[in-house]
Amino acid sequence: MSREKISPSEIKLKNRQMIYQYVRTNTSVSKQDIVVALQLSLPTVTQNLDYLKKQNLIDTSRKIKNTGGRNATAYTYIKEAKMAIGVYITAHHINAVAVDLSGNVTGIVKQQSQFALDDDEYLKKIGMVVKEVKRQAEISDENLLGVGIAVPGLVSDDGESVLYGMTLDFTGKTRAEIAEYIPYHNRLVHDSYAAGYAETWSDHRVKNGFYISLSNSVGGSIIINQSIYEGDTQKGGEIGHMVVVPKGGERCYCGRYGCFDTVCRASILDQYTDGNLEEFFVLLKAGDKTAEALWDEYLDNLAVAVHNMRILFDGVIIVGGYVGAYIGDYMDELCARVDAHNPFDDCAKDYLMQCRYKIEATAAGAAIFFIDNFLNSI
Incomplete structure (x- = not known):
């Protein structure tokens, strides 16, 4: 042969x-x-x-x-020789970061703004945030590799359109529409994919595993041989829509009941503190009884998801997203609950880890897409 x-x-x-x-x-x-x-x-x-x-x-x-x-x-x-920008569009914010060739975040701009892709003023804000982080990080047009736009929805392979955007009702929106005021090379990226991509790119110890994104919605990324596996129709890793409450569960934004998203999205916790997740964990550390009760139930549900992902993929499990950024002090407790479900002799502490990117992981991952492409084309 x-x-x-x-x-x-x-x-x-x-x-x-x-x-x-x-x-x-x-x-x-x-x-x-x-x-x-x-x-x-x-x-x-x-x-x-x-x-x-x-x-x-x-x-x-x-x-x-x-x-x-x-x-x-x-x-x-020279790590600043080329740079990329990542933007994360959520229900209430437009966050942008500048990332260098090492994956380091060198600039952050946050704009509180209600999601409204049909509003021209909102689209202008997206463009303004991109230009501001570019100015802040002192990136020249020549050294800017591109702008990754992370959105809470499934995105086509070519990064040109939103295949499924039920979270914020924007299915069918295109890159050209969303990036109308971004005058640089850009593409759309699924938010969970972007966050998982950032983790696998920065930590080569993770060969196979699963990234759980615990943010305003719950998602995930399947990691196989240090690459993200999206599935045949870009739905791979959509852990948020696993049914975990078969009867009597809360209605999910997808229209079904009892999805994992309904019990482990960040708002399950920060609804107690008017949307301030940091304040929730401050109260939790201070021994607030309501916060403790919410967290106890949250950890139980999260432990089930971690166990299921471990059984399915037998790899590293990374806990990320907004909640993942604060979970460090509670990893031992989470590991104990996961181990209670495990029929095998391995221990969660050996495969369960907190995310490395704790600040704007999704936006960083959207930028790293361009960094990685550049490094592979030199």
């Missing part, structure tokens, strides 16, 4: 990516370091470093001190 040959251009691209990734993952390296580490010829390394320097992706202004002979040039990675 013959193997498909790799073309010279593919080999050249692969070598360049290997060299750039090596520089990215090491603080300061010499040309010889790269030659030895990657087992590439000196001319190949030199040629690619020259290319990366001309693209302003690496810096050569420093030297590596040598005990004998001349000091070698230090090749260092």
